[in-house]
Amino acid sequence: MEHHRTRPRQHGQRRGAPRPPLPPQAGRRPAAERPPAPGGSRPAAGAGPRQPSGPRLTGLGGGLFCVTAMFLLGFLDDLLFGASLTGYGVLSLPVCALTALWVRGSDLLTAPVVVPIAFAAGLLTVADDGGGFLGGVMGLVTALSTQAGWLYGGTLVAGLITVVRRIRMIRRRRRG
Secondary structure: OOOOOOOOOOOOOOOOOOOOOOOOOOOOOOHHHOOOOOOOOOOOOOOOOOOOOOOOEOHHHHHHHHHHHHHHHHHHHHHHHOOOHHHHHHHHHHHHHHHHHHEOHHHHHHHHHHHHHHHHHHHHHHOOOOOHHHHHHHHHHHHHHHOHHHHHHHHHHHHHHHHHHHHHHHHHHHHO
C-alpha cells in the first residue's frame, strides 16, 4: 500500500547541517558592544518579574517534604507537648502553607492533595495506640475524626494559596 505525504516537502538545509550566523538586527548592537546597564552591571538573562524566593519542588518533592515535615512535627509534638492533638494541628498549618508556596507552577494542583495525606501520616506519631495493630488503627481513626477541623483548615490554606498562585500565573501569561 502506498502512503502519500500530508505535508509539503520543506526545502532548505537538512537537520544535521550547520546554520550560517544570523545578521545583527537593524539598530541593535551585539551584546559585547552594548554599554552596561545603569548601576554598573548588566541585567541577568531572562530578568523579568521577580520570582518568589524559596525552593521549587516537584509534585513528588512537595509530597515528600510535607509528609516528612508532618512526621517530624508529630514526633516533636509528642516530645514537647505530650502528644497534644491541638498542638499538632496548629503546627501543621505552616507546613501546609509552605508546601503550597514551594511547589512549582506546573505541579500546583498536587499541594491540596498531599496535605491531608501528610496530616494523616504525621498523626500516626501522635495518635493514641491502644495496644496492637487494631488499637493503633482505632487511635488513628479517632484522632482523624476529632481533628478534622485542623485537617480541613490545612487543606483550605493550601487550596487558597494554590488558587491565588494559579490566577497570578494565568494573568502573567496573558500579559506576556
